[in-house]
Amino acid sequence: MVFAKGYGRFAAAVNSLLVTILLSLSGLSGLLSLSAWSGAHAQSAPAPVDAIKLAILGDSLTAGYGVKPDQAIPARLQAALRAQGRNVTVINHGVSGDTTAGGLERLDWMLGDKPDIVLVELGANDALRATDPATTERNLDTILTRLKAAGVRVWLAGMLAPRNYGPEYARQFDGLYKKLADKHGVPLYPFFLEGVAQDPALNQADGIHPNPKGVDVIVEHLLPFVTSNLDKNAASVRSPARP
Known part of the structure; x- marks a missing residue:
């Protein structure tokens, strides 16, 4: 009788242990299933899209002569694009005083940033120095050719010559941008200083470089x-980065 009672207590203890083990195994199985489910869904989650890199190869207008770095055209353009929800990084490759020849010389350095798109903004200093338009055209032609050969999307910004050099110089210089855009099949923004040139309220004391208000006007016109x-x-600029 005592033995039977002892055996009953022993059996109850064993049963209780078995139930505990089964519950533990059941919980472990659930955790494993949850872990597998989470892992599968983590693997299927879309990878973050890298920002499109837009470099502006330019002169002092791009560099931001006379304004703070965050007031330069590339910085303000990036802010405007981000405000629209566009994941675009605008890289400032402007050098004050640069000519088309200078831009050509530092082309490889700029390409080291592996931009997806390059907006070429050069030629103003060529015109201020009365450089032969044929020389400016030749330099820009080489820049566009090399950028396209590197697999970069290219855009071109035009410039207008000072009118005191005479109508023939202005005709040759002003027309070279459309000629090159047509030749290379690249989008042309006709005049980089649209809405700002010769407006004292939008330029610094030199009458050439935009002040912060002028920068905002340039960006407003350039943004569309x-x-x-x-x-x-969209499809081409989001292609995998070049090696």
Whole structure:
């Protein structure tokens, strides 16, 4: 009788242990299933999209002569694009005083940043120095050719010559940008200083470089050109980065 009672207590203890083990195994199985489910869904989650890199190869207008770094055209353009929800990084490759020849010399250095798109903004200093338009055209032609050969999407910003050099110089210089855009099949923004040139309220004391208000006007005019071409070429500019 005592033995039977002892055996009953022993059996109850064993049963209780078995139940505990089964519950533990059941919980472990659930955790393993949850872990596997989480892992599978983590693997299927879309990878973050890298920002499109837009470099501006330019002179003092791009560099931001006379304004703070965050007031330069590349910085303000990037802010405007980000405000629209566009994941675009605008890289400032402007050098004050640079000519088309100078831009050509530092082309490889700029390409080291592996931009997806390059907006070429050069030629103003050529015109101020009365450089032969044929020389400016030749330098820009080489820049566009090399950029396209590197697999970069290219946009071109035009410039106008000072009118005191005479109508023939102005005709040759002003016309070279459209000629090159047509030759290379690249989008052309006709005049980089649109809405700002010769307006004292929008320029610094030298009458050439935009002040912060002028920068904002340039960006306001430039923005539709940039967004339109981003949308047209969305597939190509989001292609995998070149090695």
